[in-house]
Amino acid sequence: MLHPTEKEERLYLDEIEKELKEELVELDEKLQEYQEKILGLKQYMYENQAQLDKVEKAMSRVSVLEEALFGEDVLKQKKRVTKLIDSPYFGRIDFCHDDKEEVFYIGVYGFSRGGGLHNLIYDWRAPVSSVFYDFEIGPAHYLAPMGEVDGELRLKRQYKIQRGVMDYMIESSLNIGDEVLQKELSHSSDEKMKNIVATIQKEQNQIIRNETAKVMIIQGAAGSGKTSIALHRIAFLLYRQRGVLNSQNILIISPNKVFADYISSVLPELGEENIAEIEFDELAREYMGKKYKYQTFAQQVESLIENEDPAARERIRLKATNQFVKQLQSFLEEAQERYFAPEDLSVEDVFASKESIEKEYHYYKNLSIKVRLRKIADRILHKYRAENEKKLDPKAAKKVRDTVQHMFLLPDAMALYQAFYESIGQPQAFCMAGKKTLEYADLYPFLYTKLFFEGVDRGYEKVKHLLVDEMQDYTPIQYAVLAKLFSCRMTILGDSFQSVNPYSSSSIEKIEPYFEGCQTIELCKSYRSTLEISEFARKILNNKKLVSIERHGPLPTVSECADSEEELARVRQLMEEFRNSSFGSMGIICKSQSQAGELFEKLQQAGEEVTLLDFESTSFSQGIVVTSVHMSKGLEFDQVILPGVSQQNYRTQMEQSLLYIACTRAMHRLDVTCSGKKSDFLQ
Numbered sequence: 001m002l003h004p005t006e007k008e009e010r011l012y013l014d015e016i017e018k019e020l021k022e023e024l025v026e027l028d029e030k031l032q033e034y035q036e037k038i039l040g041l042k043q044y045m046y047e048n049q050a051q052l053d054k055v056e057k058a059m060s061r062v063s064v065l066e067e068a069l070f071g072e073d074v075l076k077q078k079k080r081v082t083k084l085i086d087s088p089y090f091g092r093i094d095f096c097h098d099d100k101e102e103v104f105y106i107g108v109y110g111f112s113r114g115g116g117l118h119n120l121i122y123d124w125r126a127p128v129s130s131v132f133y134d135f136e137i138g139p140a141h142y143l144a145p146m147g148e149v150d151g152e153l154r155l156k157r158q159y160k161i162q163r164g165v166m167d168y169m170i171e172s173s174l175n176i177g178d179e180v181l182q183k184e185l186s187h188s189s190d191e192k193m194k195n196i197v198a199t200i201q202k203e204q205n206q207i208i209r210n211e212t213a214k215v216m217i218i219q220g221a222a223g224s225g226k227t228s229i230a231l232h233r234i235a236f237l238l239y240r241q242r243g244v245l246n247s248q249n250i251l252i253i254s255p256n257k258v259f260a261d262y263i264s265s266v267l268p269e270l271g272e273e274n275i276a277e278i279e280f281d282e283l284a285r286e287y288m289g290k291k292y293k294y295q296t297f298a299q300q301v302e303s304l305i306e307n308e309d310p311a312a313r314e315r316i317r318l319k320a321t322n323q324f325v326k327q328l329q330s331f332l333e334e335a336q337e338r339y340f341a342p343e344d345l346s347v348e349d350v351f352a353s354k355e356s357i358e359k360e361y362h363y364y365k366n367l368s369i370k371v372r373l374r375k376i377a378d379r380i381l382h383k384y385r386a387e388n389e390k391k392l393d394p395k396a397a398k399k400v401r402d403t404v405q406h407m408f409l410l411p412d413a414m415a416l417y418q419a420f421y422e423s424i425g426q427p428q429a430f431c432m433a434g435k436k437t438l439e440y441a442d443l444y445p446f447l448y449t450k451l452f453f454e455g456v457d458r459g460y461e462k463v464k465h466l467l468v469d470e471m472q473d474y475t476p477i478q479y480a481v482l483a484k485l486f487s488c489r490m491t492i493l494g495d496s497f498q499s500v501n502p503y504s505s506s507s508i509e510k511i512e513p514y515f516e517g518c519q520t521i522e523l524c525k526s527y528r529s530t531l532e533i534s535e536f537a538r539k540i541l542n543n544k545k546l547v548s549i550e551r552h553g554p555l556p557t558v559s560e561c562a563d564s565e566e567e568l569a570r571v572r573q574l575m576e577e578f579r580n581s582s583f584g585s586m587g588i589i590c591k592s593q594s595q596a597g598e599l600f601e602k603l604q605q606a607g608e609e610v611t612l613l614d615f616e617s618t619s620f621s622q623g624i625v626v627t628s629v630h631m632s633k634g635l636e637f638d639q640v641i642l643p644g645v646s647q648q649n650y651r652t653q654m655e656q657s658l659l660y661i662a663c664t665r666a667m668h669r670l671d672v673t674c675s676g677k678k679s680d681f682l683q
Contacts, residue, residue: 097151214517223528368455564585
C-alpha cells in the first residue's frame, strides 16, 4: 500500500505542496511572458501605424486578442493552483481493476505535472471520483467514456487540509464517514453558501451526475442541501459538457437578490464562472410591457399576512390548480375559432374573399392570433403589389391591416382574458388590485393569455439549462408559462412543506404535466439543524418523511413574556448571549416584513447593532440580521430568534407554514419569544 501511515501521508502532502508551488512559479512566468508579448505587439502597432495596411492592422489586433485569451486561461489556472495549495485534496481511493491497483487523490480541481501525463489530483467530477461517493470497501464500478469499469475499492480515506496543514485523516469503509460529516456540520455558518464536495452523499451524487434527465425535479426537505446539490450539478454538467455548455447557457430563477448573493460563491469555488440569475417576476416584466402594473409575489404574501380576506384567498386557490390551467388552455383553443369572424375585405381596389382569409387563418394555426392576422394582411398586400406592380398607399395599407385585425372580435389579450372568466361562469374571480394593476394571482394566467394572443417576440434560445429554485412557490400556470418560454433542460427544486403561501403552493405532481422527460427524486435527510431543532419544527408541521441527521445541540427555548417590553428585553438578552458565543450569524425572523421593520427600529433605538433584510436588499451578511420569514427562505443561521410567536400572531394555516419555515433556518440554536399566550402551534 502507498503511504500506509498518517505520517507518510503528511510527508506526501508536503511533496504535493512543493509541486503546486513550483507550478505556481511557472504560471507566473507564463503570465509575465504574455504580458510582455501583448505590450510588444501594442508598441509595434503604435510605432508602425502609418506603414501598416488594413490587413496587417487587423492581424495585429487578432494577435493581441489571442495572447490576452491565452493569458486569461493561465490566470484561471493560477487561481485554481492557489486554492489547491491551501487544500489540495479531501479524499483518496485505492481502486483495483484488471489486476492493477491505482491510487487516486480527489480534490476540488484536478492537477497534473509534466504535460498532463500523470494526474496527481483528480477533479471531484472525474468519472473515477464517483467511486469515492458511491461505494463502501468492496466491489465497485464507475462509468468512463469507454464504458463501465468494474473493480474493487480497497481503501478510502478522508482528509481535512487547511492552509496546507492536515488537520485530520480518517479511514472510512462507509460512503462519506459520519465523523467527517459531523465535523463539517458542527461548524458555524458562513456569509456565503460553500461547496460540499468533501461531504457529498451517495443519493446526492446520483442527482449531481445525472446526465439523462431532460427535466429533473428535486423535492428536498429543509436542510437537505437541495440548492447546493443543484449548483454542484450545474458545475458537473459544465465540466462534462465543456465546449458544448458554458456559463452563458445557464440561467437561475431564484426567489430574491439576497438569496442569489448568498449562493454566488459556490460555482466560483468549484472553478466555474458565475451564471446569470433572474427572479420569476423579472421574467414576467420582460413580457408584460408598460400598459399594466401588477402585484409582486412578496406583496401578495404580505397582504395575506396582514389582511383577513377570504375572497382573495379563494381567488388565489382557484388560479393555483392544474384544473384552472386546463380550463384556460381549453378556452384559448376554442376562442381562436369562436371569436374569429372573417368577412370579405374591400378597401379601395384591394379585395380578399372571406373564404381565402379563413383558409389562411387556419394555415397559420401554429402562430399566435395577432401574428396570424398580421400574416394574412401581409399576404393580401403582397398579392396586390404583385398584381398591380405598385405598393398600396400607406393610409389604405393601414386600413387593410386594421380591417383584418378587427376580424378577431376581441381587441387585445386583456379582453380575451376577461372573456375566459365569463366563459367559466366566474366573472367575480377576476378582480383588479388597483387601477390597471393586476392581482399577483392573475399575473401569470394573463401573461399566458398574452403570449397566446401576441406570441413570443424574444425567447431564451441561448439558455440550454434552466435552474428553478423554490419550486413550491410557483403555481402550475407559471410552469405552463416556463414551458412556453424555455425548451431546454431543467433542474427544478424545492420543498412543498416550505411554501410561504400555502393557498398556491405546488408539488412534484402539479409540475410534471408541463414538461416531457421528467425524472423526480426526493431528498428526506436534513443536514442543517440539530436533531432537537428538527423535532421542534416537526411538531409544528408534521413532515413524516423528514429524517434528521444525528447531531445534537441545546433544546429550543420558548419564552412567554408578560408584555412587549419584557419580550424585547428577552430578545436583547439572547442577542448578548450570541455575541459571547462562537457563532457567526443570527437571524431574528419575524412573521412579516412590517413586523421586522418595527422590531429593527426598536433594536436600533436601544443601541443594538443589527442589519435589516427586506425586499430591497441585495446581499447577505454575517452578524445579527432582522428579517421576515419570506426573505429568510433558503438562508441559514447559526442561531435563530423567533419573536412574536403568540396565539394572536400565529394561528392560521399560512402562519403555521411560516413558523415551520422560520424554525428550519436554525443550524445550532433556536429561541422563541412571545408576549402573552404562546401560539397553539407550539403546544
